[in-house]
Amino acid sequence: MPKLSYLKALNRALGEEMERDPSVFVLGEDVNHAVTNVTAGLLDRFGPDRIVETPLSEQAVTNVATGAALWGRRPVVEFAIPFLLQLVLEQVVNQAHKFSVMSGGQARVPVTYLVASSGWRPGWGGQHSDQPHGLFVHSGVKTVMPTTPTDAYGLLLTAIRDDDPVVFIAPRVALDVREDVDYADLVPVPLGSARIHRTGHDVTVVAIGHHVHDALAVAEALADEVSVEVFDPRSLYPFDWAALAESLSRTGRLVVIDDANRSCGLAAEILATAAEEMPLTAPPKRxxxxxxxxxxxxxxxxxxxQPNRDQLATVIRQVMKR
Amino acid sequence: MDVLREPLYRTVRLIRRFEERAIELVRTGVIVGGIHPYIGQEAVAAGVCAALRDDDIVLSNHRNHGHALAKGSEPRRVMAELAGRITGIDNGRAGSLHISDYERGLYGATITVGHGAAIATGAAWAASRDGTDRVVASFIGDGAMNQGALLETMNLASLWRVPQLIIVENNLYATTQPVGASTAGSITGRAEAFGIPGRTVDGMDPEAVLEATTEAVQRARSGGGPSLLEFMTYRFDAHHTFEYRVRLRYRTQEEIDHWRERDPVVVQGSRIPDEAREHIDQEIEDVLADAVQFAQDSPKPDPADALEYLYATGLRPRPGVVS
Known part of the structure; x- marks a missing residue:
């Protein structure tokens, strides 16, 4: 079976979707030379009217995507670095997101905002290392953060086909993941559908983004003392609350690990919802x-x-003592 | 031009009286939250939209009622929208600020000043790349000239040679800020810096607006790229109806009186026979009497539908309270 890398999965999904649907096109900086590898080979296949190189004008370009979407196109705006999503927060949250409701349902804005590499890298500076997913979840913008190549493929297809704006965040650390896949098995992954990577009966670990791989490693290391269920939301908004409730109905214990700031973060929302609505036998932790x-x-x-595996192992043991 | 004399008068008169009737509804509480009256600037909407085809596209801003009416939106459905009724053109979800009418090519009114022009660039890019000859007119004000995203999109529009008209309604004030105190250089000079032809035109005369816009539309339709038209105009009324209570003093009465001497309704009305004008006036009174009645009689939305239209896919988010 061929090895599929995360970036190759994005490239494959994008190319296939552009082939299938002529309304799909890419806007972004350095897309002609595929600096992130996401658009590798696509300029030759589709030409400069489908792979559209833009100047460093993110605010206008993000609104250009909205305008093209209102016309009937399905733009994919590529951002190489996560802070650019903060630069265009207004254009995503206050413009693209609000056109459907403000038009009383006349308008659709099917834009995908693709951040090809998000989160921390050693030495990349204080302005290149954020994880902005919580801002969009809070604002009600559909947001996905897949951590495996197959999910990256499936969720990018879904994001492009969705009639609402979707923020797609690829965690930097997950880009190194490769999977043995049969290409025939690659399929769209619906929004709001979580994936349980490992079943367990003592504690549910909700791992956001690349921490899925940390959680799997910790679950394996602790296998002799505790049975850990590893829950990957994949789609952060909408969130698969039903699947979480089902998991907690079996484990009764919850740990969330999220590489983002604490106050008002997604981890806080998951804990709050579990505490309000789901059966817990021990206080949850994040x-x-x-x-x-x-x-x-x-x-x-x-x-x-930043959260790490040692912290996760410690917190799992703490939750098990209650 | 002669053949459009009466339609142009009809449009400026319709907008004027629509706004006056809307202000009455603000005062009586039927329209909640006030409006940004277009009174004084009617020649711009009328002249620009008369140069457009039905299938051309418009992006508007907070002072949008005139643009919608000039583009052909039904007065009764616009009035009902202002009053927040489900019969409104946006099912009561736009209010005064965000009118859109996709059947008339009005893609929306976005109030982040100047940013609608970038949305227009996107629509114009797609229109040209899809092989159509449709053009996109984006209405902005003098205040928008200092928004970074506008300058970004003037660069994009020129670089990509999109069929876009950047219509600047220079009414001399961004709320209370005089244009001279906020904007260095000249507005057309900024267009020229990006290689976009710019013209400053009398914005109180509907026929002058129509003539200048027609030239720009022809350039856009034939692949000649974007234009910027700066129409010198003036709002006779408040920036927003909240001014009726706070009495801001940023303009002199002499200045207001000076501009009122060139009232676009009078300018255009003087060009048509009295009989035709009186006929049009009466017809508009009837249309607006119906519009006001329709708005007042129409139902308000059901609170149970407060989350409707939030997502184009129909996704219903979680409620704010879980029992």
Missing amino acids: ITRPDGAVVGCNPDLDLAL
Whole structure:
């Protein structure tokens, strides 16, 4: 079976969707030379009217995508670095997201905002290392963060085909993941559908983004003492609350690990919802970056601010004692 | 031009009286939250939209009622929208600020000043790349000239040679800020810096607006790219009806009186026979009497539908309270 990398999965999904639907096109910086590899080979296949190189004008370009979507196109706007989503927060949240309701259902804005590499990398600086997914979940913009090549493929297809704006965030650490796949098995993954990577009966670990792989490693390391269920939401908004309730009905214990700041983060929402609505036999816990954390300034300091496997193992044991 | 004399008068008169009737409804509480009256600037909407085809596209802003009416939206459905009724053109979800009418090519009114022009660039890009000859007119004000996204999109529109008209309604004030105190250089100079032809035109005369816009539309339709038209105009009324209560003093009465001497309704009305004008006036009174009645009589939305239309796919989000 061929090995599929995360970036190859994105490239494959994008190319297939552009082939299938002539309304799909890409806007972004350095897409002609495929600096992120997402658009590799697509300029030759589809030409400059489908792979559209843009100047460094993210705010206007994001609104250009909205305008093209109102016309009937399905734009994919590629951002190489996560802070650019913060630069265009207004254009996504206050423009694209609101056209459907403000037009009383006349308008559709089927735009995909694809961040090809999000989160921390050693030495990339304090302005290149954020995880902005919580901002979009809070705003009600559909947001996905797949962590495997097959899910990246399936969720990119779904994001492009969805009639609403969708933020697609590829966690930097997950880009290194490769899978043995049969291409025939690659299919769209619906929004709001979680994936249980490992079943367990003692504790549910909801792992956001690349922490899915950390959670799997910790679950394996602790297998002799505790049975850990690894729950990957994949789609952060809408969230598969029914699947979480089902998992907690079996385990009764919850740990969330999310590489994002603590206050008002997605981990807080998951804990709050579980506490309000789901059966828990022990107080839930979360592992996040600290409140207001800025990472990226110094690799040695950064590691002290981000969730890790040791913390996860410790917290799982704490939750099991209650 | 002569053949359009009466239609142009009809449009400016319709907008004027529509706004006056809407202000009455603001005062009586039927329209909640006030409006941004277009009174004084009617020649711009009338002249620009008369140069467009039905299938051309418009992007508007917070002062949008005139644009909608000039593009052909039904007055009764616009009035009902202002009053938040389900018979409104946007099912009561746009209010005064965000009118859109996709049947008339009005893609929306977005109030992040100047940013609608970038949405227009996207629609114009798609229109040209799909091989059509449709053009997109984006209405902005003088205040928008200092928004970064507008300058970004002027660059894109020129670079990509899209069929876009950047219509600047220079009414001399961004709320209370005089244009001279906020905008360095000149508005047309900024267009020229991006290689976009720019013209400053009398915005109180519907026929002058129509003539200038027709030229720009022809250029856009024939692949000649975007244009910027700066129409010198003036709003006779408040920035927003909240001014009736706060009495801001950023303009002199002499200045307002000076501009009122060139009232576009009078300018255009003087060009047609009295009999025709009186006939049009009466017809408009009837249309607006119906519109006001329709707005007042129409039902308000059901609170149970408060989350409707939030997602084009029909996704219903979680409620705010779980029992």
